[in-house]
Amino acid sequence: IKQLIAAYTQRKIWHEGIAVVIAGRVNVGKSSILNRFLQEDRAIVTPIPGTTRDLLEYMVTIEGLPVKLVDTAGMRKVKGEVERKGVDLTNTQLGLADLTLLVIDRSRPLNKYDLHLLQKVDTTATIVVLNKTDLPAKLSDKKINTVFQRFPKVAVSALTGKEFNTLNKAIFNTVVSKKIDMFSAPIIPNLRHKTTLTNASMFLEKASKNLIAGFPLEIVAADLLWAKNAIDEITGNKTTEEILSNIFSKFCIGK
Structure with missing residues (x-):
């Protein structure tokens, strides 16, 4: 990510x-x-x-x-x-x-x-x-x-x-980062992808810290679920009205 x-x-x-x-x-x-x-x-x-x-x-x-x-x-x-x-x-x-x-x-x-x-x-x-x-x-x-x-x-x-x-x-x-091969990367995310991936990364890091700190597994699972939901917004497994509006705002659809 x-x-x-x-x-x-x-x-x-x-x-x-x-x-x-x-x-x-x-x-x-x-x-x-x-x-x-x-x-x-x-x-x-x-x-x-x-x-x-x-x-x-x-x-x-x-x-x-x-x-x-x-x-x-x-x-x-x-x-x-x-x-x-x-x-x-x-x-x-x-x-x-x-x-x-x-x-x-x-x-x-x-x-x-x-x-x-x-x-x-x-x-x-x-x-x-x-x-x-x-x-x-x-x-x-x-x-x-x-x-x-x-x-x-x-x-x-x-x-x-x-x-x-x-x-x-x-x-x-x-x-220019030498660690990133932009031309062979499987996906070059746009701004929406980048924002969503940042949220997913944040929840994954939070889940990892909570697991190490000994928090109940329910709390860790909740963080993982939030991370999964963020990734699902990119893969299409989760589509909210806000996402649809954002996508279609970039297109001109005739009658």
């Missing part, structure tokens, strides 16, 4: 793509990284901090995967209402991201804004991108491994394009 639930997530990724947010403090090279992905200059790149104040969104394909890249305003002390709104948008996008590329300028020491962003990102869906490897490093490997020990890391140069193939593969491998 858990494999089928995971198959739904993987199917959604391949059909709808993922949102990848590029985040970092000002002047770490976020827009240069965006341009490198796009293979053209679409974002303005200058040495002036805070050039990007709004969100820039572009669709690309990475390792065959549809990806919406979102370039965000750099984190720094806010100067004015425009920058404040840009930073607010960045915080919102971090919450919506399927994956975050946290860009760190390896040619400069870490500062409080790097560490602030580190606290905001999802540790299970973030890649630390150590940019500007074409410049002398000011961050030691020991410091990097200590501060970012929970994250996968890729060192690149947005200027030269060095190691961008490695970054592309890291993005793909982080998002």
Whole structure:
């Protein structure tokens, strides 16, 4: 059941793509990284901090995967209402991201804004991108491994394009589960299937815990019955009015 639930997530990724947010403090090279992905200059790149104040969104394909890249305003002390709104948008996008590329300028020491962003990102869906490897490093490997020990890391140069193939593969491998063979799975569930299977899995886990805890068998049997009912909704052995309405709402039936 858990494999089928995971198959739904993987199917959604391949059909709808993922949102990848590029985040970092000002002047770490976020827009240069965006341009490198796009293979053209679409974002303005200058040495002036805070050039990007709004969100820039572009669709690309990475390792065959549809990806919406979102370039965000750099984190720094806010100067004015425009920058404040840009930073607010960045915080919102971090919450919506399927994956975050946290860009760190390896040619400069870490500062409080790097560490602030580190606290905001999802540790299970973030890649630390150590940019500007074409410049002398000011961050030691020991410091990097200590501060970012929970994250996968890729060192690149947005200027030269060095190691961008490695970054592309890291993005793909982080998002696409190698444990799910979507193309050989017997069923790729839709949203209704996924919701029902989630309920079945919940009741099965509850039954297992109650059995181990020594609860009366009647309680365990009740949980198993709820799980069976959920599965029956998919197999067709149980058909409720709500299920029928949901199915037929997707069809246009003429008179």
